[in-house]
Amino acid sequence: MDGIINILKPSGMTSHDVVSFIRKNLNIKKVGHTGTLDPNAAGVLPICIGKGTKLSQYIMQKQxxxxxxxxxxxxxxxxxxxxxxxxxxxxxxxxxxxxxxxxxxxxxxxxxxxxxxxxxxxxxxxxxxxxxxxxxxxxxxxxxxxxxxxxxxxxxxxxxxxxxxxxxxxxxxxxxxxxxxxxxxxxxxxxxxxxxxGEFDIENSITLEEIGSCDLEKNLISISDLNLGMDDVVIKSTASVAYINGCEVSYKGLLTDINPYVNQKVRVFDDSGRFMGIGFIKNKDTENFLKNDTLFI
Incomplete structure (x- = not known):
């Protein structure tokens, strides 16, 4: 199970308490939160599950x-x-x-x-x-x-x-x-x-009490569906292996014009629609390249 659950944290619990609750009640080991919310505060606390934990750092940075x-x-x-x-x-x-x-x-x-x-x-x-x-x-x-x-x-x-x-x-x-x-x-x-x-709001959050009774699959936001306020870049299948191995990919290996996204993080998909992760567009010697930041495959 990989993705994000939009939890409505109750007052009186720490963010770590919420993680422990979900880990125990859903029997999932890899669980993390997206930034501490004061114990005495309530509200939106996105919880990352499985590979979704790799997105925690990006969600934390949002408004x-x-x-x-x-x-x-x-x-x-x-x-x-x-x-x-x-x-x-x-x-x-x-x-x-x-x-x-x-x-x-x-x-x-x-x-x-x-x-x-x-x-x-x-x-x-x-x-x-x-x-x-x-x-x-x-x-x-x-x-x-x-x-x-x-x-x-x-x-x-x-x-x-x-x-x-x-x-x-x-x-x-x-x-x-x-x-x-x-x-x-x-x-x-x-x-x-x-x-x-970020893109998680209180109207679409669920309580801890609902965790056991709701259809979790319906409330789990998949990694590829999370926009994160980033643009999408599509990489050619012929350049996928090089990208996965950490190589910089030029425009020749891409199906998307990356020039507007210099110094920005982007979501990366291959030409079959598979989500590969978060990349970064960097400039080097007057040419722009795509470099992986976090891989999800």
């Missing part, structure tokens, strides 16, 4: 969409509702126009500092392990992430609900902290649901 609720007036050490309150600030009702104005500042590339309670490693140790032990945490390096869209869904002070479309690696808890700071107050994240991960 994510979240629905988040934040509450003004308090902050916690974990930046969500599960942590200890670290600050309380009396805050008057914030005008809706002011909130929208501040949210506009967070569009595009931004620099954010991840939470102390996160899976990021410093000196080989995950931050949340140090935080739970009360160990001193050195300055956490900031990172650049991209916010493609952020908009208000509902607002009734002190609660604000927003939808966020962002790049991989974005910490919504940090975003909540920074939005509140720009509004001159503090806040914590009270709810987080991932509604989309």
């Amino acid at each position: 994510k969409k979240y629905r988040c609720e934040m509450i003004f007036g308090k902050s916690t050490d974990t930046l969500d509702s599960y942590g200890k309150v670290t600050d309380v600030k009396e805050t008057e009702d914030i005008e809706f126009d002011k909130i929208n104005s501040i949210l506009d500042k967070f569009h595009g590339e931004i620099e954010q500092v991840p939470p102390a309670y996160s899976a990021i490693k410093i000196d080989g140790v995950r931050l949340y392990e140090k935080a739970r032990k009360g160990q001193e945490i050195k300055e956490i390096p900031s990172r650049v992430v991209t916010i493609y869209n952020i908009e208000v869904v509902d607002y009734e002070f002190p609660r604000l609900m927003i939808d966020i479309t962002c790049s991989s690696g974005t910490y919504v808890r940090s975003l909540v902290r920074d939005i509140a700071e720009d509004l001159g107050t503090v806040a914590y994240m009270s709810l987080l649901i991932r509604t989309k991960s």
Whole structure:
């Protein structure tokens, strides 16, 4: 069995818990997830099975969409509702126009500092392990992430609900902290649901309870059907062996013009329609070549 299952992860489970559940209940050894979703968050968690695990790295890189609720007036050490309150600030009702104005500042590339309670490693140790032990945490390096869209869904002070479309690696808890700071107050994240991960959305996800009762074949997305936002390139059967062996293939061995796809990853099929894997178009000495990135045969 090879492919991807779009799982609706419940709150209270780690991503690894979901993998273990599927491995045990479906009796499949090769199972992996596509990027950690906080234990206290719910939502879309694509699970890779069999050869589908080779696609994990590509799915992780795709955009994510979240629905988040934040509450003004308090902050916690974990930046969500599960942590200890670290600050309380009396805050008057914030005008809706002011909130929208501040949210506009967070569009595009931004620099954010991840939470102390996160899976990021410093000196080989995950931050949340140090935080739970009360160990001193050195300055956490900031990172650049991209916010493609952020908009208000509902607002009734002190609660604000927003939808966020962002790049991989974005910490919504940090975003909540920074939005509140720009509004001159503090806040914590009270709810987080991932509604989309790449081409996987919450409307087409299935729960863990459904795993045992549903027709798994119907819910398993095959490797070749996953678009990944990539263009398709067709290779001639005469060049297939060279491609499989890691050789660079020029236009002579291809049925697709690869010139528009330089420096891009593409899905590769042979001329019989067989999916061969993910390739990369590179330029070398003024000529473009196809090189395999991940093989699936």
